[in-house]
Every structure is written in structure tokens, then in C-alpha cells.
Amino acid sequence: MRSLTEPILHFIEELGRFCTLLWRVLVWTPRRPWDVRQLLRQMQRVGVGSLPVILLTALFTGGVLALQTFSVLARFNAERYVGSLVALSMVRELACVLGGLVIAGRSGSAMGAELGTMRVTEQIDALEVMGADPVHYLMVPRVWATVIMLPLLIVVSDAVGILGGYLVSVVLMGANPVSYMETTFQYMELQDLLSGLIKAAVFGLLIAMIGCYQGYTTKGGAEGVGYATTRSVVLASIAIFISNFFLTKALF
Amino acid sequence: MADPAPGKTKIVLEDVHKSFGSKVVLDGIDLEIREGESLAVIGGSGTGKSVLLKHVIGLLRPDSGRVEVDGVDLAGLSYREIARFRRRFGMAFQEGALFDSMTVAENVAFPLVRERGHTKAEIRDRVAECLEEVGLTDAAGKMPSELSGGMRRRVGFARAVAAKPDILLFDEPTTGLDPVTKETIDTLIVELSERLGSTTVTISHDMVSVFRIADRIAMLYDGKLIAVAPPAEFRQSTDPRVRGFLRADNQPATV
Numbered sequence: 072m073r074s075l076t077e078p079i080l081h082f083i084e085e086l087g088r089f090c091t092l093l094w095r096v097l098v099w100t101p102r103r104p105w106d107v108r109q110l111l112r113q114m115q116r117v118g119v120g121s122l123p124v125i126l127l128t129a130l131f132t133g134g135v136l137a138l139q140t141f142s143v144l145a146r147f148n149a150e151r152y153v154g155s156l157v158a159l160s161m162v163r164e165l166a167c168v169l170g171g172l173v174i175a176g177r178s179g180s181a182m183g184a185e186l187g188t189m190r191v192t193e194q195i196d197a198l199e200v201m202g203a204d205p206v207h208y209l210m211v212p213r214v215w216a217t218v219i220m221l222p223l224l225i226v227v228s229d230a231v232g233i234l235g236g237y238l239v240s241v242v243l244m245g246a247n248p249v250s251y252m253e254t255t256f257q258y259m260e261l262q263d264l265l266s267g268l269i270k271a272a273v274f275g276l277l278i279a280m281i282g283c284y285q286g287y288t289t290k291g292g293a294e295g296v297g298y299a300t301t302r303s304v305v306l307a308s309i310a311i312f313i314s315n316f317f318l319t320k321a322l323f
Numbered sequence: 324m325a326d327p328a329p330g331k332t333k334i335v336l337e338d339v340h341k342s343f344g345s346k347v348v349l350d351g352i353d354l355e356i357r358e359g360e361s362l363a364v365i366g367g368s369g370t371g372k373s374v375l376l377k378h379v380i381g382l383l384r385p386d387s388g389r390v391e392v393d394g395v396d397l398a399g400l401s402y403r404e405i406a407r408f409r410r411r412f413g414m415a416f417q418e419g420a421l422f423d424s425m426t427v428a429e430n431v432a433f434p435l436v437r438e439r440g441h442t443k444a445e446i447r448d449r450v451a452e453c454l455e456e457v458g459l460t461d462a463a464g465k466m467p468s469e470l471s472g473g474m475r476r477r478v479g480f481a482r483a484v485a486a487k488p489d490i491l492l493f494d495e496p497t498t499g500l501d502p503v504t505k506e507t508i509d510t511l512i513v514e515l516s517e518r519l520g521s522t523t524v525t526i527s528h529d530m531v532s533v534f535r536i537a538d539r540i541a542m543l544y545d546g547k548l549i550a551v552a553p554p555a556e557f558r559q560s561t562d563p564r565v566r567g568f569l570r571a572d573n574q575p576a577t578v
Contacts, residue, residue, distance in 0.1 A: 104439070188423075189422075192418060192420055192423075193416045193417065193418070193420035194420050194421070194422055194423070196377075196382060196416065196420065197414070197416055197420040197421075197422070199382060199409075200380060200382065200409055200412065200414045201409070201433060201434045201437055202406040202407065202409050202410055202434075202437050202438075203433075203437050204406065
């Protein structure tokens with residue numbers, strides 16, 4: 072019985088600590104000094120740095136969506152809806168989930184490793200000793216940079232995904248360019264776009280918070296840092312999949 | 324026990340207990356540190372020396388007991404008050420704990436920048452002064468990764484003294500260094516403390532170094548302080564645990 076309840080209790084304990092840390096990030100956010108430079112630096116690292124990977128992901132996802140749906144929709148003579156299908160899938164679902172996973176792998180892991188290294192080399196203790204709260208100094212800029220940048224990346228990603236679908240349909244499949252673009256936007260509503268962006272912002276929060284949490288609580292040298300990095304990516308990915316389901320349910 | 328350095332009491336630890344899970348690390352520590360003295364806390368690895376130091380600066384809070392600095396009980400302070408309170412402390416960490424995304428000069432300037440109210444010129448001058456004190460004027464623009472272990476520690480010292488604290492804490496300042504560098508570091512600890520007139524607490528298991536820098540030595544064993552005495556007296560101790568530690572450390576390392 073004990074072996075059964077122990078992991079559950081452990082999980083609840085971790086969750087509690089995680090929420091406490093999230094609360095501290097929120098509490099510290101409005102406090103001075105505002106470190107705008109640090110925020111911009113993190114935004115650059117998360118946003119600009121990830122742009123190429125995100126664009127490639129989106130381009131090929133849009134392309135493969137067009138490939139797949141074209142052949143399936145052709146079975147019931149509905150090829151002209153490929154544009155709508157690609158656009159709606161990208162905007163509502165794929166851009167933010169795949170983009171979130173890419174950022175979890177790129178930035179979440181970096182945060183886990185960076186803060187983890189700072190923890191095991193006592194840099195976090197040094198911050199505290201010098202009166203700089205690690206939550207304020209390290210986490211606030213990272214969390215907000217990710218929350219701001221992920222939706223922006225997703226907007227670009229939506230556009231590039233649609234472009235990918237367009238290229239495949241028009242160039243490879245010989246679809247009519249004008250009617251393809253027409254169907255792309257025919258059934259799309261603002262809400263589709265917004266829901267994708269809201270999801271992206273939530274994923275950004277989860278990715279950065281999990282990365283920071285794992286790094287902050289790192290124990291035990293180089294091995295601990297490796298462990299924290301892995302957990303940052305794995306847990307953030309799982310969090311994205313689970314929260315995606317509930318967000319989709321709530322938003323539509 | 325003799326009273327080698329009479330003066331005002333700076334730091335008081337009173338019956339401090341601390342456990343991590345089921346492991347008791349500090350088991351009733353009573354210690355008075357006087358203003359201006361240099362105290363060394365010795366003990367084997369994993370005996371909780373660092374934990375003791377972290378209590379003095381309020382990074383850890385005792386499970387029971389009190390820690391007082393200048394007559395102020397740390398437990399009674401809010402989170403913000405502790406942050407402000409820590410400005411009286413300068414702490415040098417074991418491996419330096421330099422921020423590796425910043426240059427040496429930015430590292431040393433960090434506590435001054437955080438304090439606010441200093442002009443850029445003041446900060447620049449103070450940083451130059453501190454780097455000169457530790458003999459690293461040339462390293463100002465370098466990144467911590469470009470420095471040797473001994474240099475990193477000296478930069479850590481410069482950062483610790485930058486804001487002119489009245490309490491200096493050194494965590495294992497000589498561990499893992501060669502004998503020559505050790506001597507430089509020990510001399511530096513004495514010089515920096517004297518220049519600031521600070522109260523100094525050093526954690527170490529290096530007896531050679533401790534005899535060079537300390538006015539008093541305290542030995543931590545099994546979560547308790549088993550001996551607190553000036554070096555001369557400490558050397559004459561008949562306590563078998565103290566004798567064992569002195570003997571073990573004076574022997575050349577064997578593999």
C-alpha cells in the first residue's frame with residue numbers, strides 16, 4: 072500500500088512546490104528594479120533564436136498536411152477544401168503544439184541546464200547573498216520572454232504553414248492558386264487564430280516555468296544538471312499535450 | 324575558556340538545530356563570534372560546516388534555536404528585510420561561484436549595482452580598487468571561464484568585499500588548490516579582513532590554512548561544536564577527536 076501512495080504523495084508535493092514557484096514569479100513580476108535588458112535578451116534567445124527551426128517545422132508541416140489531405144479528399148472529390156483544412160489545422164492546432172514542442176526542446180532545456188548549472192556551482196546562492204532574488208533576477212525575465220515570444224512565433228508559423236500547403240497544392244498537385252487561397256480564408260474566423268495564440272501563451276508559461284523549476288531545484292553536480300535538462304523537456308512536452316486537450320475543450 | 328579577543332558580540336548562534344529529512348546535520352550549536360575576530364570552523368567533509376555558514380547569513384533557517392547578528396534575530400525578519408540585511412555580509416564561495424555570463428569586472432560590480440545609489444564612476448573606481456587588492460587588475464575584461472581556479476576565487480573575494488561589508492564569510496577558500504596558491508589565498512583573507520576591519524568566518528578542513536588565518540578555531544563533529552579555542556590552545560587539545568583531525572590532516576595524502 073505504501074509503495075502505491077508514495078509516488079502520488081510525491082507528485083502532489085512537487086506540484087505544490089511548482090505552484091509556489093509560479094506564485095513567486097507572479098508576485099515578483101511588478102517589483103523593481105525592472106530588468107528590461109535581461110527581458111529583451113531572453114526574448115531574443117527564445118524568439119529570434121528559434122525562428123529558423125520554427126519556420127522549417129511549419130513549412131514542412133503545412134506541406135505534408137496538403138499532401139495527405141489532397142489524396143484523401145480526392146477520394147470524395149473535395150480537393151478544393153484542402154486550403155481550408157491546411158489553414159484551420161495549422162492555426163487551431165498544429166502550429167502551437169509543434170511550435171511548443173520545438174521551444175520546449177530548445178529553450179526549456181536551455182533554461183533547465185543554465186539554472187541547474189548555476190545551482191550546482193552556487194551561483195544561485197551567490198545571487199541570494201547579494202540581495203538579488205533568483206526568482207526575480209532569473210525567472211521573471213525568462214518566463215515572460217517565453218510567454219510573449221511563443222505567440223509571436225506562432226503567428227509567423229501559421230503563415231508559413233499555410234504557405235507550405237499552398238506550395239505543395241499548387242506546385243506539386245496542380246491546384247488552382249486563386250481558388251486555393253480563397254478556400255484557405257473562407258471558413259476561418261478570428262476566434263480560430265486567437266485560440267491558437269492563447270494556447271501558445273499558456274504553453275510558453277508551462278515551458279519556461281518547468282525549465283526554471285527543474286533548474287532551480289537541481290541537485291548533485293553534472294549528473295543532476297543532465298537530469299534537470301531531460302526532465303525540463305520531457306515534462307514540458309507532456310504538459311503541452313495534456314493542457315492542449317483541456318484548452319481545446321475550453322476554447323471551442 | 325580563555326577570552327582572546329574581547330569585544331562586542333557580533334554573531335550569536337543559540338542551540339541551533341537543523342535536519343534534512345531524517346539526517347540531523349546541526350544538533351545544538353552554541354557559538355558567539357566577536358566583532359573583528361577571525362573565526363575558523365573546521366570539520367571533516369559532510370559534517371555540516373557549510374550548513375552552519377548558511378545559517379549565519381540566513382540562506383537556511385534553523386529548525387529550532389536562534390541566529391542573531393548585531394542583536395537582531397534573523398528568524399524575525401521578513402524576506403525583504405533579510406535581503407537588505409545581507410548587505411552587511413560578503414560571502415566568498417568555494418569555487419568562486421562567479422556569474423559565468425558576466426565579465427570579471429561585472430561580477431565584482433554586481434553587489435554595488437544591486438545596492439543602487441552608486442554612480443557609474445563610483446562603481447568603476449571601487450571595482451578597480453577591489454581587483455587591485457586581489458592582484459587581478461589585468462583580468463577585468465575576462466570571462467570567468469578564462470581564469471584558473473585560484474584566480475576565480477580571488478575574483479570571488481573581490482566581489483565579496485566590493486560593497487564593504489562588515490562580516491566576511493569564506494566557504495572552503497583553499498580546497499583543491501596547490502600549496503603556493505593556498506598561501507596567497509590565506510594572506511589575502513587576512514589582508515582583506517584587516518583592511519575592512521571585518522568580522523571573518525572561514526569554513527575549512529585545511530589545518531595549515533586555518534592556523535594562518537584564524538584568531539579562534541571551532542571544530543564541528545557530529546552536529547556539535549566539540550572545541551572552540553585559539554590556535555595555540557587548539558593545538559594542545561587532548562580531545563582524541565581533535566587530535567585525530569590534526570594528525571590526519573598533517574599527514575601527506577596517500578592514494
